[in-house]
Amino acid sequence: MKKKVVVSLTIAGALVVLASVLVIYYCVLAYGSVESEKSVVVVIPEGAGADRVAELLSGAGVTEHPRLFRLYLYLTGRDSEIKAGTYSLDAPACFCDAADILVAGKVLTIRFTLPEGQDAEQMALRLGREGICNAGEFLSAAARMAFERYTVNSPEGYLFPDTYEVPAGVSAGEVAGILLDRGDRVWGEELEKSGRTGADRYEMLTLASIVQAEGADFAEFPRIAGVFANRLERGMNLESCATVLYALGEHKQVLEYADLKVESPYNTYLHPGLPPGPIDNPGRAAIAAALSPEGHDYLFFVSNGDGTHTFSRTLAEHNSARARTEQARAAALTPDAP
Numbered sequence: 142m143k144k145k146v147v148v149s150l151t152i153a154g155a156l157v158v159l160a161s162v163l164v165i166y167y168c169v170l171a172y173g174s175v176e177s178e179k180s181v182v183v184v185i186p187e188g189a190g191a192d193r194v195a196e197l198l199s200g201a202g203v204t205e206h207p208r209l210f211r212l213y214l215y216l217t218g219r220d221s222e223i224k225a226g227t228y229s230l231d232a233p234a235c236f237c238d239a240a241d242i243l244v245a246g247k248v249l250t251i252r253f254t255l256p257e258g259q260d261a262e263q264m265a266l267r268l269g270r271e272g273i274c275n276a277g278e279f280l281s282a283a284a285r286m287a288f289e290r291y292t293v294n295s296p297e298g299y300l301f302p303d304t305y306e307v308p309a310g311v312s313a314g315e316v317a318g319i320l321l322d323r324g325d326r327v328w329g330e331e332l333e334k335s336g337r338t339g340a341d342r343y344e345m346l347t348l349a350s351i352v353q354a355e356g357a358d359f360a361e362f363p364r365i366a367g368v369f370a371n372r373l374e375r376g377m378n379l380e381s382c383a384t385v386l387y388a389l390g391e392h393k394q395v396l397e398y399a400d401l402k403v404e405s406p407y408n409t410y411l412h413p414g415l416p417p418g419p420i421d422n423p424g425r426a427a428i429a430a431a432l433s434p435e436g437h438d439y440l441f442f443v444s445n446g447d448g449t450h451t452f453s454r455t456l457a458e459h460n461s462a463r464a465r466t467e468q469a470r471a472a473a474l475t476p477d478a479p
Contacts, residue, residue: 177231178202182249184227184310191220194243202232203239210236219244227309249309255302255320257424258353260387264300264422268316278313286317291343298346298419299324327425335432343418349431350419354383357448362430364452368442370434377440379409387420446470 181201185194191214195207204210213236214220223240226248230239253271255264261283269276280296287296296317301324307316328342352366372379382396388405401408407416423431441459442450443466451466453459 177234179232180229181232182227182309183230185223185225185243187225189223189225191215191223194223198230198239201230203230203234204236205233210239213237214240224248250306251309251311252304252306254304255300255422257302257427258421259302260421261295261297261300264302264320268313273307274311274313274316279317282314283317283321286314286321290321293343293418295418296321298343298350298422300422301327302422302424324422327428331425331429331432334429337432340432344415345428345431346419346423347415349423349427350421351379351381351383351416352430353423353427354386354421355381355442356427356450359426361450362426363433363435364437364439365442365450366427366430366434367437368439368452371438371440373414375440376413378411378413379415381409384409384416384420387416 179202181203183197183201183203185197189197191211195204195211195214198204198210199207211220214223217240219240223243224246226246228242228247229249230242251273253268253273255267259267261280265276265279265283268274268279283296283300284294287293287299291299293299300317300320303323305319305323307319328346332338332340332342348366348369351369352362356362356365369379369381384407385396385400385403386392388403388407389400393400401410404411406412407420409416437452438454439452441453441456441462443453443459443463444450445466446469451462453462
């Protein structure tokens with residue numbers, strides 16, 4: 142009898158020791174410090190349950206114990222809190238660290254910048270080149286959303302150029318929505334600053350897009366906008382080279398006289414008033430300038446070749462300024478005589 146008691150106690154003791162070892166092992170896996178060997182990308186699909194998540198993490202090398210990870214999620218009440226998305230995780234990682242990221246939704250993000258003054262197609266091509274989304278899908282989504290939001294046939298002018306950070310794997314439609322949302326917010330902010338609550342957004346974005354294309358120095362934007370405002374008020378054609386380039390569909394360093402005769406509603410040398418719509422996607426400075434142009438009596442400006450312009454009140458002054466800038470450019474291109 143004594144022998145049986147001793148054996149029973151021995152077995153019980155062994156089980157306690159084994160259970161203790163398992164608990165300690167589990168705690169190490171769940172909360173211990175793990176030396177990561179690499180980072181891996183794991184995609185958690187929509188609707189994935191804890192079992193599927195554990196399998197995905199196991200397959201990626203985040204854990205070698207999917208069942209214990211599943212148990213950890215259950216015991217901590219986090220099995221239904223994991224968010225879908227693309228994640229960068231340490232491999233291997235303790236259960237707690239991996240779950241913290243998945244539950245918080247700290248998805249992998251991509252950062253990209255769209256410069257001011259690009260048209261919608263240029264933006265789309267840049268997004269495609271950088272692997273953010275498909276260019277064609279972006280253009281289609283942007284056009285559809287712009288029509289639904291603003292009843293316009295093109296998203297031109299409404300896609301705000303800025304630096305963005307988006308989740309990896311973001312769809313083209315989501316990118317288009319983010320750019321339009323940012324544009325809505327900036328327009329609202331600048332509209333409030335200007336005090337022009339009744340300003341027509343489409344017209345202002347059209348003017349802003351021309352200011353953006355014609356200018357280079359943000360400090361000059363209000364003055365450039367003032368020139369165009371003065372010409373519109375006097376019934377003069379805007380005569381913007383930027384609109385001619387848009388009509389031509391190509392970039393040229395120097396426009397030829399024949400280019401100014403291209404038949405297009407965007408050719409502001411031939412047609413009075415604003416063109417039918419924006420010619421690019423302007424930034425905040427250009428939008429602010431269009432809403433609050435500088436008050437002056439300038440009617441002309443010519444590029445100095447360094448990003449700045451010379452402004453003139455009369456055609457005679459303008460022709461004189463243009464002659465000086467052309468002479469300066471010619472002198473810069475002519476090598477010094479020996």
